[in-house]
Amino acid sequence: MYTNASSTVLLKLETLGLSNRYIYPAFLFGTLTYLFIMFCNLLLLTTIACSAKLHKPMFILLFNLPISDMLGATALFPQLVYSIVTQKRLISLPACVIQALLVHTYGGGNLLTLTAMAYDRYIAICCPLKYNAIMTPHTLVKMIVSIWSISISLIVVQLSLLARLKICRTNVIDLYCNNPSIVKLTCDDTRVNNYYGLFTIFVCQAGPLSVILYTYAHILRTVTAASNARKKAIQTCGTHLVIYLVLEFSAFITLIGSRIKIVSPYMRRALGVTILVFPPILDPIIYGLKTKELKTVxxxxxxxxxxxxxxxxxxxxxxxxxxxxxxxxxxxxxx
Structure with missing residues (x-):
């Protein structure tokens, strides 16, 4: 699909359906939202990088979250605000594939980062005497490399499977490109893509969910038996849990918006970008306001x-x- 002059293939994304009077307010709102996301996440990054007190496993793992959030926001907002002000919804096939790569890398990066952070909290609370021996710099490097290599490789394989398919449609049924929307443009047998998609969902959803449930179950059992650890557990795990729920709820809303046909087109488009808007906005704010170590540096x-x-x-x-x-x-x- 990426050969045969694929670079000249132009796809048409869905429009916001704005009247002329709302074009510039929408452009301004989108631009300011993107700048706010970048500012808050860069602030969190520089805070962790500049403070030696935060050079601990928990915050080194957290460092990956704003990177992922900025990746997701950048996948959506520049292209979206450009199309708003120019009223052009055309995108080349290679650009569409790159956008899908960034979108899915963001989703996988966030989920796997939160999984690694849950494991870190599990070791800190349930095995405190072994914490320094387990969470070594070497272990952290392996965890971070695994987060990004798994996130990128899964979606690269998924998008590579599209290369064998013939594209026969040009209307992308979404405001941005993602793997499902590109698959719908093809007219060949997509069973292999669907099976691999289910495998990807299992790795990025069922896997992290299982690890997080396991770690939180053990943390809950530990803090129930030791009252002096309860406050620490609530303090360190509460923020993590809120961030995870925000991500999963946003993903659920995005999925519902694309599946339910009774909602209006405007509502469906708004729900479709939830996953790329709310987590990047809320993650740095929640961590900045609710994490004691960040507030006390x-x-x-x-x-x-x-x-x-x-x-x-x-x-x-x-x-x-x-x-x-x-x-x-x-x-x-x-x-």
Whole structure:
């Protein structure tokens, strides 16, 4: 499918169906949303990179999450906002395949990163005396390499299977390219693709879910027996669980939007991008506000900002904490 002048094949993505009066507001909203996602995730990355106190296995694994989130957002927003302002929904076949590669790598990267973090919390809480012996730098390197190699290789094989199929349609039934939407453009037998797709779902969904359920079951049993570990478990595992649920709920909403035909086209398109919007926005915010180690890494902000923030801290405690956190870590990286 990628030969025979495939580079000249133009596919047509679904449109948002915006009237002229909403084009520029939608363009502005999409651009600001993308910039906000990139800012928050870059802030989380620089915070972890600049603070020696955060150079621990948990945060080294967490470092992969904003990278994956930025990958997913970049797969969607630049192409989407460009098409909004130009009203052009055409995309070349190679560009469509690359977009699908980024989208699925993002999904697999997030799930496998959260799985690795669940294992790290399991060792920290259930086997604290063995933690340093197990979570060595060598182990971390192997885990991180595995996260990205599995995520990329699974989707590369999946997209490579499309090369043997003949494309006979040009209308992509989605706002962005993904493997299922590309498969629907073909008119050959896709059973091999479907079987491999089920295998990929098992690896990226059933596998991580099994590991996370296993680790949380053991963590729950450990903290039930030891009351002094309960607070630590809630503190370290609560944020992780919320992030995982946000990702899975977003994926579920995206799936529902593509399967239920009774919803309006506008609603279906909105639901279709949920997986690429909400996790990249919420992940750095939730970790920034709810993770104690991130909030307590500090240097002294300038006296002017400090005085202003302390004046308003009682009215907006969470906002105060997060703004102070942002200023603090930019100051830390500059020092």
């Amino acid at each position: 500090s240097t002294y902000p300038s006296p002017y900002i400090s005085a202003f923030l302390h004046t308003h801290k009682h009215t907006h405690t969470d906002l105060y904490t997060y703004i102070l956190y942002i200023h603090t870590h930019f100051a830390f990286c500059e020092s």
